[in-house]
Amino acid sequence: MDIINNYIDQQGKINIIPRKQKGKIVVFEYMxxxxxxxxxxxxxxxxxxTIQEIYTDFATMRRYLIDYQYLERDPYGKCYAVIERKES
Structure with a gap:
C-alpha cells in the first residue's frame, strides 16, 4: 500500500498534513x-x-511548500516558482 493513500481520499484530495516528517514529505511531493x-x-x-483543488487550507500548504523549499516566492509575494529539486 502506498503511503500517500493514508492521507488522501478516493478523489485524490489531501485529507490531512501528517505530523511526522516522513508523512509530510510524501504529501508535499504529491502536492x-x-x-x-x-x-x-x-x-x-x-x-x-491550484492548491485548493486538492487541499482546502491553501495558505497553510503554500507556507509549508515554501518552508520546505519546494516553492520560492518573489520579494513582493506576488509570484511563486517551483524549485527544481536535484535527485541525490
Whole structure:
C-alpha cells in the first residue's frame, strides 16, 4: 500500500498534513506533482486556486511548500516558482 493513500481520499484530495516528517514529505511531493502539471511559475491567485483543488487550507500548504523549499516566492509575494529539486 502506498503511503500517500493514508492521507488522501478516493478523489485524490489531501485529507490531512501528517505530523511526522516522513508523512509530510510524501504529501508535499504529491502536492508538487499536482502543482507542476500546471507549470512552474504562478501568481499567488493561480497557486492558491491550484492548491485548493486538492487541499482546502491553501495558505497553510503554500507556507509549508515554501518552508520546505519546494516553492520560492518573489520579494513582493506576488509570484511563486517551483524549485527544481536535484535527485541525490
Amino acid at each position: 508538487m506533482a499536482y502543482i507542476s502539471q500546471n507549470g512552474t511559475h504562478f501568481t499567488e491567485k493561480e497557486l492558491n486556486d
